[in-house]
Amino acid sequence: MKKIYKEVKRENGTVTIYGSNRWKQLYYAIPEWRRGEQDQQDEPYFIHQNRRHYLSEFMAIGKHSSDWMHEFDGYANDSFFSGLFIKMDCEEDRVKVFLYIS
Numbered sequence: 509m510k511k512i513y514k515e516v517k518r519e520n521g522t523v524t525i526y527g528s529n530r531w532k533q534l535y536y537a538i539p540e541w542r543r544g545e546q547d548q549q550d551e552p553y554f555i556h557q558n559r560r561h562y563l564s565e566f567m568a569i570g571k572h573s574s575d576w577m578h579e580f581d582g583y584a585n586d587s588f589f590s591g592l593f594i595k596m597d598c599e600e601d602r603v604k605v606f607l608y609i610s
Contacts, residue, residue: 513606516576523576525593527606532556534601539564556592556605563603566594580606 513527536550539562553562566582577583577593585591595604 518610521610523608523610525606525608527593527604529604531597531600531602532605534563534603552601554603554605561592561605563594566592583608 511526511528512524513529514525516523516525532554534552534554536552537560538548539551539553551562551564553560555561561584563582566584568582569577569580579595580593581596582594583591590607590609593606593608595606597603
């Protein structure tokens, strides 16, 4: 996923967003951190770069976020400078995944 989807110029630097703009299928399973709990339920996840990413790991992007983030539905940080954005398609149980680096 080396294709640049978008670059956002900010006063403190540029945020580069990479992505292929392709849909990834959602699957359902109980996360490892929930196993052994009394209330176990399947959660949606997708596979990106051979790793499971559960939707519960992502923060929703709300109206108080920066305007340039509103095209995405959620984000999860890898570090202070990078992470993943997702766009949801709830009707088809799928997501688009984008890497951001600032």
